[in-house]
Amino acid sequence: MLADVKVSAIQMVSGEDPEQNLARAEYWVTEAASQGAQIIALPEYFPMLNRDERAKFALAEHFGSGMMQDRLAQLAQKLGIWLVAGSLPLKGKQADKVTNTSLVFDPSGAVAARYDKIHLFDFQKGDECYQESASIEAGQQPVCFDTPWARVGLGICYDLRFPELFRGLDDVDLLVIPAAFTVPTGRSHWELLLRARAVENQCYLMAPAQGGQHDSGRVTWGHSMIVDPWGEILGQQDLGEGIVTGTLSKQRFDEVRRQLPAWLHRRL
Numbered sequence: 163m164l165a166d167v168k169v170s171a172i173q174m175v176s177g178e179d180p181e182q183n184l185a186r187a188e189y190w191v192t193e194a195a196s197q198g199a200q201i202i203a204l205p206e207y208f209p210m211l212n213r214d215e216r217a218k219f220a221l222a223e224h225f226g227s228g229m230m231q232d233r234l235a236q237l238a239q240k241l242g243i244w245l246v247a248g249s250l251p252l253k254g255k256q257a258d259k260v261t262n263t264s265l266v267f268d269p270s271g272a273v274a275a276r277y278d279k280i281h282l283f284d285f286q287k288g289d290e291c292y293q294e295s296a297s298i299e300a301g302q303q304p305v306c307f308d309t310p311w312a313r314v315g316l317g318i319c320y321d322l323r324f325p326e327l328f329r330g331l332d333d334v335d336l337l338v339i340p341a342a343f344t345v346p347t348g349r350s351h352w353e354l355l356l357r358a359r360a361v362e363n364q365c366y367l368m369a370p371a372q373g374g375q376h377d378s379g380r381v382t383w384g385h386s387m388i389v390d391p392w393g394e395i396l397g398q399q400d401l402g403e404g405i406v407t408g409t410l411s412k413q414r415f416d417e418v419r420r421q422l423p424a425w426l427h428r429r430l
Protein backbone atom coordinates (compact mmCIF):
# COMPACT_ATOMS: atom_id res chain seq x y z
CA MET A 163 0.00 0.00 0.00
CA LEU A 164 3.04 2.29 0.20
CA ALA A 165 2.88 5.72 -1.47
CA ASP A 166 5.78 8.17 -1.55
CA VAL A 167 5.98 10.24 1.60
CA LYS A 168 8.52 12.30 3.51
CA VAL A 169 9.21 11.19 7.08
CA SER A 170 11.35 12.64 9.87
CA ALA A 171 13.05 11.21 12.93
CA ILE A 172 13.82 13.74 15.63
CA GLN A 173 16.87 13.36 17.81
CA MET A 174 16.83 14.92 21.27
CA VAL A 175 18.99 15.20 24.38
CA SER A 176 16.15 15.38 26.89
CA GLY A 177 16.85 16.85 30.30
CA GLU A 178 15.00 16.64 33.59
CA ASP A 179 12.52 19.48 32.96
CA PRO A 180 9.43 18.25 31.07
CA GLU A 181 8.35 21.77 30.08
CA GLN A 182 11.67 22.46 28.42
CA ASN A 183 11.71 19.05 26.67
CA LEU A 184 8.17 19.45 25.37
CA ALA A 185 9.05 22.90 24.03
CA ARG A 186 12.09 21.45 22.23
CA ALA A 187 9.97 18.61 20.83
CA GLU A 188 7.39 21.11 19.56
CA TYR A 189 10.13 23.19 17.97
CA TRP A 190 11.68 20.26 16.09
CA VAL A 191 8.37 18.72 15.02
CA THR A 192 7.30 22.10 13.63
CA GLU A 193 10.63 22.38 11.81
CA ALA A 194 10.25 18.88 10.31
CA ALA A 195 6.69 19.66 9.18
CA SER A 196 7.89 22.84 7.51
CA GLN A 197 10.34 20.68 5.51
CA GLY A 198 7.36 18.68 4.25
CA ALA A 199 7.44 15.62 6.51
CA GLN A 200 4.03 13.96 6.96
CA ILE A 201 5.01 11.30 9.51
CA ILE A 202 7.23 12.60 12.31
CA ALA A 203 8.61 10.57 15.20
CA LEU A 204 10.10 11.59 18.56
CA PRO A 205 12.56 9.52 20.64
CA GLU A 206 11.98 7.31 23.67
CA TYR A 207 11.20 9.31 26.81
CA PHE A 208 11.41 12.64 24.98
CA PRO A 209 9.49 14.50 27.74
CA MET A 210 12.06 13.59 30.38
CA LEU A 211 15.18 11.56 31.07
CA ASN A 212 15.80 11.43 34.78
CA ARG A 213 17.67 8.90 36.89
CA ASP A 214 15.22 9.54 39.72
CA GLU A 215 12.38 7.07 39.22
CA ARG A 216 9.96 9.23 41.23
CA ALA A 217 10.03 11.88 38.52
CA LYS A 218 8.69 9.35 36.02
CA PHE A 219 5.76 8.53 38.30
CA ALA A 220 5.00 12.21 38.87
CA LEU A 221 4.92 12.82 35.11
CA ALA A 222 2.83 9.76 34.16
CA GLU A 223 -0.66 10.55 32.88
CA HIS A 224 -3.81 8.49 32.64
CA PHE A 225 -4.34 7.39 29.05
CA GLY A 226 -6.61 9.91 27.31
CA SER A 227 -6.04 12.99 29.47
CA GLY A 228 -3.22 15.19 30.62
CA MET A 229 -0.94 18.04 29.71
CA MET A 230 1.48 16.02 27.56
CA GLN A 231 -1.25 14.30 25.57
CA ASP A 232 -3.15 17.58 25.08
CA ARG A 233 -0.08 19.36 23.74
CA LEU A 234 0.87 16.53 21.40
CA ALA A 235 -2.67 16.24 20.03
CA GLN A 236 -2.77 20.00 19.42
CA LEU A 237 0.62 19.90 17.71
CA ALA A 238 -0.41 17.11 15.31
CA GLN A 239 -3.64 18.93 14.52
CA LYS A 240 -2.07 22.34 14.06
CA LEU A 241 0.57 20.98 11.67
CA GLY A 242 -1.72 18.42 10.00
CA ILE A 243 0.80 15.60 10.48
CA TRP A 244 1.00 12.06 11.90
CA LEU A 245 2.99 12.26 15.11
CA VAL A 246 4.60 9.20 16.67
CA ALA A 247 5.19 10.48 20.18
CA GLY A 248 8.26 8.30 20.83
CA SER A 249 7.55 7.29 24.31
CA LEU A 250 6.20 8.82 27.47
CA PRO A 251 5.08 7.38 30.81
CA LEU A 252 1.41 6.53 31.34
CA LYS A 253 -0.07 5.22 34.57
CA GLY A 254 -0.08 1.43 34.72
CA LYS A 255 -2.73 -0.92 36.03
CA GLN A 256 -0.53 -1.56 39.05
CA ALA A 257 -0.14 1.50 41.29
CA ASP A 258 3.63 1.06 41.52
CA LYS A 259 4.22 0.80 37.77
CA VAL A 260 4.01 3.00 34.69
CA THR A 261 4.03 2.00 31.02
CA ASN A 262 6.64 3.09 28.49
CA THR A 263 4.25 4.08 25.72
CA SER A 264 4.29 5.36 22.14
CA LEU A 265 1.15 7.31 21.29
CA VAL A 266 0.36 8.07 17.67
CA PHE A 267 -1.65 11.21 16.92
CA ASP A 268 -3.33 11.62 13.54
CA PRO A 269 -3.79 15.00 11.79
CA SER A 270 -7.11 15.53 13.57
CA GLY A 271 -5.34 15.20 16.93
CA ALA A 272 -6.98 11.85 17.72
CA VAL A 273 -4.96 8.93 19.07
CA ALA A 274 -4.56 6.50 16.17
CA ALA A 275 -2.48 3.92 18.06
CA ARG A 276 -1.02 3.10 21.43
CA TYR A 277 1.97 0.79 21.89
CA ASP A 278 3.36 -0.17 25.29
CA LYS A 279 6.98 -1.37 25.24
CA ILE A 280 6.97 -5.16 25.52
CA HIS A 281 10.60 -6.07 26.22
CA LEU A 282 12.03 -4.42 29.32
CA PHE A 283 15.69 -3.52 29.56
CA ASP A 284 17.49 -5.02 32.53
CA PHE A 285 21.18 -4.43 32.03
CA GLN A 286 24.38 -4.46 34.08
CA LYS A 287 27.79 -3.62 32.70
CA GLY A 288 30.46 -1.84 34.72
CA ASP A 289 28.78 1.02 36.58
CA GLU A 290 25.91 1.23 34.09
CA CYS A 291 22.82 -0.51 35.44
CA TYR A 292 19.18 -0.43 34.34
CA GLN A 293 16.26 -2.28 35.87
CA GLU A 294 13.35 -1.21 33.73
CA SER A 295 11.18 -4.09 34.92
CA ALA A 296 11.19 -2.63 38.46
CA SER A 297 9.09 0.37 37.44
CA ILE A 298 7.59 -0.44 34.03
CA GLU A 299 4.55 -2.57 33.28
CA ALA A 300 5.27 -4.50 30.09
CA GLY A 301 2.94 -4.28 27.10
CA GLN A 302 1.39 -7.44 25.71
CA GLN A 303 0.34 -6.49 22.20
CA PRO A 304 2.29 -5.80 19.01
CA VAL A 305 0.84 -2.73 17.27
CA CYS A 306 0.68 -1.33 13.77
CA PHE A 307 -1.46 1.41 12.23
CA ASP A 308 -2.36 2.71 8.79
CA THR A 309 -1.64 6.17 7.46
CA PRO A 310 -2.74 7.25 3.95
CA TRP A 311 0.79 6.41 2.68
CA ALA A 312 2.10 3.51 4.71
CA ARG A 313 1.31 0.79 7.19
CA VAL A 314 3.52 1.48 10.20
CA GLY A 315 4.73 -0.96 12.87
CA LEU A 316 5.97 0.10 16.29
CA GLY A 317 8.67 -0.99 18.72
CA ILE A 318 10.61 0.81 21.44
CA CYS A 319 14.37 0.67 22.02
CA TYR A 320 15.25 -2.74 23.54
CA ASP A 321 12.40 -4.29 21.46
CA LEU A 322 14.80 -3.87 18.54
CA ARG A 323 16.61 -7.02 19.73
CA PHE A 324 13.52 -9.21 19.28
CA PRO A 325 12.99 -9.78 15.55
CA GLU A 326 9.89 -11.93 16.10
CA LEU A 327 8.00 -8.84 17.29
CA PHE A 328 8.40 -7.16 13.89
CA ARG A 329 8.08 -10.33 11.83
CA GLY A 330 4.72 -10.94 13.46
CA LEU A 331 3.31 -7.63 12.17
CA ASP A 332 1.02 -7.63 9.19
CA ASP A 333 3.24 -6.64 6.26
CA VAL A 334 4.29 -3.15 7.31
CA ASP A 335 5.94 -0.58 5.01
CA LEU A 336 7.73 1.27 7.79
CA LEU A 337 8.98 0.38 11.26
CA VAL A 338 9.31 3.21 13.78
CA ILE A 339 11.58 2.40 16.72
CA PRO A 340 12.15 5.28 19.17
CA ALA A 341 15.13 4.66 21.43
CA ALA A 342 17.54 5.77 24.15
CA PHE A 343 20.39 3.31 23.64
CA THR A 344 23.38 3.09 25.95
CA VAL A 345 26.77 4.01 24.50
CA PRO A 346 28.46 0.57 24.82
CA THR A 347 25.52 -1.36 23.35
CA GLY A 348 24.91 1.35 20.78
CA ARG A 349 28.47 1.32 19.55
CA SER A 350 28.41 -2.45 19.06
CA HIS A 351 24.82 -3.17 18.02
CA TRP A 352 22.63 -0.17 17.10
CA GLU A 353 23.29 0.19 13.38
CA LEU A 354 23.67 -3.57 12.93
CA LEU A 355 20.27 -4.31 14.49
CA LEU A 356 18.44 -1.47 12.73
CA ARG A 357 19.72 -2.44 9.31
CA ALA A 358 19.03 -6.12 9.99
CA ARG A 359 15.39 -5.41 10.91
CA ALA A 360 14.97 -3.37 7.71
CA VAL A 361 16.69 -5.95 5.49
CA GLU A 362 14.93 -9.02 6.87
CA ASN A 363 11.49 -7.40 6.75
CA GLN A 364 12.23 -5.63 3.45
CA CYS A 365 10.74 -2.40 4.74
CA TYR A 366 11.72 1.12 5.66
CA LEU A 367 12.74 1.85 9.22
CA MET A 368 13.17 5.05 11.18
CA ALA A 369 14.69 5.25 14.61
CA PRO A 370 14.50 8.58 16.46
CA ALA A 371 16.93 8.47 19.36
CA GLN A 372 18.20 10.25 22.41
CA GLY A 373 21.79 11.23 21.69
CA GLY A 374 24.25 13.09 23.86
CA GLN A 375 25.07 14.03 27.43
CA HIS A 376 21.91 14.54 29.49
CA ASP A 377 21.41 16.75 32.60
CA SER A 378 21.09 13.59 34.64
CA GLY A 379 24.66 12.64 33.74
CA ARG A 380 23.50 9.84 31.50
CA VAL A 381 24.99 9.57 28.02
CA THR A 382 23.04 8.07 25.12
CA TRP A 383 24.21 6.75 21.77
CA GLY A 384 22.12 8.85 19.37
CA HIS A 385 22.70 7.99 15.68
CA SER A 386 19.04 8.46 14.78
CA MET A 387 18.61 7.06 11.32
CA ILE A 388 16.34 6.20 8.43
CA VAL A 389 17.06 2.93 6.63
CA ASP A 390 15.60 1.70 3.34
CA PRO A 391 14.41 -1.87 2.57
CA TRP A 392 17.83 -2.76 1.10
CA GLY A 393 19.52 -1.71 4.33
CA GLU A 394 20.96 1.54 2.98
CA ILE A 395 21.10 4.40 5.46
CA LEU A 396 19.19 7.33 3.94
CA GLY A 397 20.20 9.76 6.65
CA GLN A 398 21.56 9.85 10.16
CA GLN A 399 22.68 12.18 12.90
CA ASP A 400 25.43 11.15 15.28
CA LEU A 401 24.83 13.29 18.38
CA GLY A 402 22.90 16.34 19.52
CA GLU A 403 19.42 17.59 18.71
CA GLY A 404 18.24 17.61 15.14
CA ILE A 405 16.15 16.10 12.38
CA VAL A 406 16.80 13.22 10.01
CA THR A 407 14.47 13.35 7.02
CA GLY A 408 14.02 10.85 4.21
CA THR A 409 11.54 9.93 1.52
CA LEU A 410 9.87 6.54 1.45
CA SER A 411 9.74 5.50 -2.19
CA LYS A 412 7.20 3.04 -3.53
CA GLN A 413 9.41 2.33 -6.52
CA ARG A 414 12.39 1.42 -4.34
CA PHE A 415 10.25 -0.70 -2.00
CA ASP A 416 8.69 -2.66 -4.87
CA GLU A 417 12.03 -3.05 -6.63
CA VAL A 418 13.71 -4.59 -3.56
CA ARG A 419 10.86 -7.03 -2.96
CA ARG A 420 10.71 -7.93 -6.67
CA GLN A 421 14.43 -8.50 -7.17
CA LEU A 422 14.89 -10.50 -3.98
CA PRO A 423 11.46 -11.85 -3.00
CA ALA A 424 12.50 -13.04 0.48
CA TRP A 425 9.33 -11.58 1.96
CA LEU A 426 7.28 -13.86 -0.31
CA HIS A 427 9.56 -16.83 0.37
CA ARG A 428 8.72 -17.02 4.09
CA ARG A 429 7.82 -20.59 5.02
CA LEU A 430 7.26 -20.50 8.76
Ligand SMILES: O=C(O)CNC(=O)[C@H](CS)NC(=O)CCC(=O)C(=O)O
Binds near residue numbers: 207320
Ligand atom coordinates in the same frame (compact mmCIF):
# COMPACT_ATOMS: atom_id res chain seq x y z
O1 LIG B 1 14.31 4.78 31.55
C1 LIG B 1 14.25 5.83 30.92
O2 LIG B 1 14.28 6.96 31.45
C2 LIG B 1 14.10 5.75 29.44
N1 LIG B 1 14.21 4.42 28.97
C3 LIG B 1 15.33 3.91 28.51
O3 LIG B 1 16.34 4.57 28.44
C4 LIG B 1 15.33 2.47 28.07
C5 LIG B 1 15.15 1.61 29.29
S1 LIG B 1 16.37 1.86 30.53
N2 LIG B 1 16.55 2.16 27.39
C6 LIG B 1 16.71 1.03 26.69
O4 LIG B 1 15.82 0.20 26.53
C7 LIG B 1 18.11 0.86 26.09
C8 LIG B 1 18.28 -0.46 25.38
C9 LIG B 1 19.67 -0.64 24.95
O5 LIG B 1 20.52 0.21 25.09
C10 LIG B 1 20.05 -1.92 24.28
O6 LIG B 1 19.18 -2.75 23.96
O7 LIG B 1 21.26 -2.11 24.09
